[in-house]
Amino acid sequence: MMKRESILIVEDDPHFMKLLEYNLGKYYQITNAANGIQALESIGKKAPDMIISDIMMPEMDGYTLKEALKNKMGTDAIPFMFITAKGTNNERQKGLALGIDDYLVKPIERETLLSRVRQILDRAKIYKQSFFEDLQTNYVRQNCGGKTLALTNGFDLYFQILPADVASGDYVEIFTCRDGDSVVALGDIAGKGLKAKYFSSTYWAYLKTVFHIYLRNSNSLTNGLIQLNGLLCNDPSLEDIFTTLICLKLGKDRNRITSINAGHLPVLWWRADEGQLEHIEARGPLLGLHEGAVFPEIETLVRPNDRLVIVSDGVIEALNKEGFFYGMERLQDVISKNGSFNPEALAKSLLYEVSEFRSWTPANDDVTVMVISRS
Amino acid sequence: MNINHIMIDDIGIVTVRGNMSADAIEETRGEIESLVAKDGQKLILDMEGVAFIDSAGIGAVVYLVKKCRHSGGAVKIANVQGMVKDVFRMAGLDKALDIYPSVDLALKNFPEPKGKVLVGYDEYLRGSAVS
Incomplete structure (x- = not known):
């Protein structure tokens, strides 16, 4: 059986968390965290294939979480998506400047969510494959x-x-x-x-x-x-x-x-x-x-x-x-x-x-x- | 392998217990990285409870030392025993690392912070000198 990709959802609203888990859980292995600090702990134990995070959260917000991951070996390249109620252009620019892969504004349609997540994971897979193919070519030499x-x-x-x-x-x-x-x-x-x-x-x-x-x-x-x-x-x-x-x-x-x-x-x-x-x-x-x-x-x-x-x-x-x-x-x-x-x-x-x-x-x-x- | 971490002033005493093997290092990678998350970290690695080390374990020790040195901190190693001592000697680490026979001696060889008298590890463990 093919191993399911893992997604860490970081969200302080338990209702929205459940909704995301319900929609994504059929296709991916889901872990969750209620804020940035819990997310960092979870990633420290096992890095997921992708992170979906809210922005406004207690203890540590989504921006700080992404900043921390960006500065840490091995976590800087984990695909990262914001899902937030903060939909202004400034907020979006701030997220993109931190190197996030996508930014969705609530409310979100189920099909949009699934297709955007799939695109990000496929892109990451292609990047990883070409990286290893390059290494393999070098190794053959x-x-x-x-x-x-x-x-x-x-x-x-x-x-x-x-x-x-x-x-x-x-x-x-x-x-x-x-x-x-x-x-x-x-x-x-x-x-x-x-x-x-x-x-x-x-x-x-x-x-x-x-x-x-x-x-x-x-x-x-x-x-x-x-x-x-x-x-x-x-x-x-x-x-x-x-x-x-x-x-x-x-x-x-x-x-x-x-x-x-x-x-x-x-x-x-x-x-x-x-x-x-x-x-x-x-x-x-x-x-x-x-x-x-x-x-x-x-x-x-x-x-x-x-x-x-x-x-x-x-x-x-x-x-x-x-x-x-x-x-x-x-x-x-x-x-x-x-x-x-x-x-x-x-x-x-x-x-x-x-x-x-x-x-x-x-x-x-x-x-x-x-x-x-x-x- | 388990890792415990206490602070005495600005120096982290890291007690490692168990085998420092490839699997154990992989399992505790997050904890190892968090030890050097801050720049300029000063650490003492107490290895009294480590009976076995392989190249992955050596890699973890070297990673901590290099990471701390590059960010202006330092790592001292204490209580290296038996097989671990032999492996350190074989890898030339006995000459390249700052190794002490006890945590107390390692602690005393860190420069004292200005205006403070650094408490010895034995005194710290007796609980007599930390206020």
Whole structure:
């Protein structure tokens, strides 16, 4: 059965409220509030698909309610209609200036009400659909991996991003610096709601700028991340989202790896000669949180056939039916068992284990696995 | 997860209890946002009652900190325990956030409002010093 759209009616006159509920209740799921304060409480718990509000109400009037919603993340775009006895042109202009979608003056005919509500909801649906289609188009352009790359300096790399939604918050960048080293970065942009999804493209732009302009020409991952972090900290449009990032510089001498970590899960290093697993602990804070943050670099000397595994939190936070996380221990067990596999086989074995743990149900977060091998 | 909020002068003490997981954060999103609805908010997040946190929980803490900082306020964290402490360390938050072993110490590290002597949290709980 198709889910019915929800409408919050804000009206202090109980008789008119009943009338609206009677007419709209056959087609929509109705909740009600007697004034703006009650409406804000209700919206805080669950945002409706549309709000129909009176203007003159005790405690908080309709204008103040709309103003409050306009200034709040996630509620500014909820379709909003005034139904009021105040029918002057000035009142109408005041409402429209606040960004309302429609304005009906009492008394209202049933057919007019139903058709205007339907129009507003359809318009909102089209807007939402085109927004997500845009995101999907961008996502298709985004590189989700799925093949083994032989980097110029003797490392093989395989990665796969499995997005949980049309827009993946996980991202991978790979490029060669002027000095011949390769840089590999894996990150996770986190945040909820449309605003976070919209502004994650700003994050992308900052990341790509720093990677391709600064890091390509510089030896220092630390300085690159300090630059990036400064940009992210000073952009107030990004206050609702944050990102973790792990960055590796794979040396052209084929053994030396420099790593830096901004709040991401550690790199797991499987040592072929001993069959042992270690964490490479380069700990810095999440990006965009604290402008003075320092990101220490760690140098590691790897040997032929060693494996480096990086995952996103969608792996260790995969949930099974009983509500348990996949966790770091299971991840380590699979890497220890299959460490000798080539990068693609090791990554696929991990993805398989995680999907099986979830009983093949859809993931609730993006899942990314990257495996690097010294060839 | 439940959230309780009391004010001591202009500082909000936010006590969080339960698991800070994705579902719990989604359910309490309205309450979390209302904590920072006002510009310049000063908050202390008491996490003694939080035994578990995932990336969504980290996201909520980071959201509060960033929102307050951008509007001229501040967030201090108190009583981070066990697994939560490990996750904070892994995410580098132990160095980036203002973390204190108790609410009382966090409170004492906020600048005192002019002309007022800030009451300690322990004294406040004993009910002896608020008039």
